[in-house]
Amino acid sequence: MKKSFIVILAAAVSLSLLAGCGSSGTTDGAKQSETPKTDAGKPAEKVKLSIWHNYTGEDLRAKTMREYMEKFKKDHPNVELDIQAIPPDGYRPRLKTVAAANEMPDLFVMWPGVMTKEFVAGNLIQPINELLDSKPDWKKGFMPGSFDDFTLDGKTYSAPMALSPTSILYYNKEIFAKNGAQPPKTWDDLMKLVDTFKKANVTPIALGNKAAWVAQSSILSSLADRVTGTQWFLNAVDQKGAKFTDPEFVQALTYLQQLGKAGAFQDGFNAIDNTQMEQMFAQGKAAMMIDGGWALTNLAASASKEALANMAVTVLPSVPNGKGDPNTLSGVVGTGLGMSKNVTGAKKQAAYELIYALSGPEAQKAILESNQLVSYNVNLDTSKVTSIFAEVYKLMGSVKMTPVYDGKLTSATADVVNNGLQELLMGGKPEDVAKKIQDAHVKAAGK
Structure with a gap:
């Protein structure tokens, strides 16, 4: 993430917290006209548009996005939407399958970075x-750097619909207070907390790594x-003076394994998903979670x-x-809607309208x-959100963003990292996991 993006983000967050905006971002749906018209006054051409999403x-947020799709259907009776809703854990595999067969839906939720590069x-x-150039005010409303990981050779392939920090350390204030604990500032602090909470028969850190990406995205990155x-890390991605078998990366894996060996996570952490992990934390069954x-x-x-x-939040310790x-x-900046190369004519115009409907200013708010x-750039009315969201929103103004591993590595290498971390947390040797990652990266990236 470019430094300029972070500077502007911090400023925007600070200003937004001071300025409340009372209007709601939800809508009831405009009255649909009997027969939609084109600019030339002729009835709009009927088209069928397929869209895949994981909401x-x-x-x-999922409810909001589904509401906006339904609103689009009401406002565009000439467009028949074929909506495919796929659960998050199965979404990427399904998308990879149709991509391999060159059978992409017309529009689909996709990720910036590696996925964009591979699809291009x-x-x-x-x-x-x-579309972006036709709506300059909308385009200018995005924070600097927002399009970077969706852009290749000057061509932008999507507009982000979210911003996703991946490694927030959430903690339970009541559990901490009962045990005389403070948020960890150093690694030693964290390891002492693990011991403190285990002695109190409280799970130190909830983890739901069933889909394997959680340990990679939320902890290791x-x-x-x-x-x-x-x-x-960027040098290792490019294989320029750095490899994943280097001692510093092995040390990072060793720290993660240290948490596992100390019993920081509950039993069966590879058998539950991140939603179950979040429920576990919310129910007070764990003192912390990294999500x-x-x-x-x-x-x-x-x-x-x-x-x-x-609930309260902080960053991982030093x-x-x-x-x-x-x-x-x-x-990373969040997902956006990608458009198949096969979308043309009236269908393309409808696709543009749907992209704008789901990522334009009203939808962003x-x-x-x-x-x-x-x-x-949207002003936040803190009365519209939870206290913990407002706290994270404020935190974002005081930190920098660093890369997420699966946003920079090829999807093949990221799969090896994800599986390797499951192995690591079950007792695998850090050096062996590091070698598997390095070998996979050399093969996948052709380095």
Whole structure:
């Protein structure tokens, strides 16, 4: 993430916290006209548009996005939407399957970084520069750097609908107070907390790593940056003077394994998913969890007001002799809608309208008020969100963002990292896991 993005983000957050905005981002849907007209006054051409998304949960953001799709259907009776809702854990595999068969839906939720690069390399998607340029005020409303990981060779392939820090350390204030504990500032502090909570028969850190990406995205991405520094990781991605078998990366893996060996996580952490992990934390069954900003919208929908008021957040602690900045969160701009290269004519115009409907200013405001961070300049009315969301929103103004591993590595390498961390937490040797990652990266990236 570019430094300029962080500077502007910090300023925008600070200003937004001071300025309340009373209007709601939700809508009831405009009255549909009997026969929609084109600019030339002729009836609009009827088209069928397919869209895949992963907004299947009962969190506020998922509900908001589904509401906006339904509103689009009412406002565009000439467009028949074929909506496929796929649960998050199965979404990426399904998308990879249709991508391999070159059978992409017309529009689909996709990730910035590696996924965008791979879809562009496979000639599967088309840019949306024409749409962005046709709405300059909307385009200018995004924070600097928002389009970077969706852009290749000057062509932008999506507009982000979220901002996703991935490594927030959530903690339960009541459990901490009962045990005379303070948020950890150093690695030694964290390890002492693990011991303190275990003696009190409280799970120190909830973990739901069933889908394997959680340990990588939410823990390792930030923890490894503490150890190696950001530039080492970027060099390792490019295989320029750094390899994943280097001692500093092995040390990062060793720290993660140290948590596992100390019993920081509950039994069966590889058998539950991140939503179950969040529920476990919200119910007071764990003192901490390390999770992304996406947890905020889930918690807002499922946790009680008392539970939400009892939550606080901080960043992961520093590590001994670490080369990275400890005042950071790993993160990326969020997902956006990608458009298949096969979408043309009237269908393309309808696709543009749907992209704007789901990521334009009105939608961005509604997303923010559903307790989901966005990379768009929107004033936040804190009365519309939970107290813990407001706290994270404020935290974002005081930290820098560092890369998420699966946002920079090829998808093949990221799979090896994810599986390797499961192995690591079950007792595998850090050196062996590091070698598997290095070998997979060399093979996948052709380095």
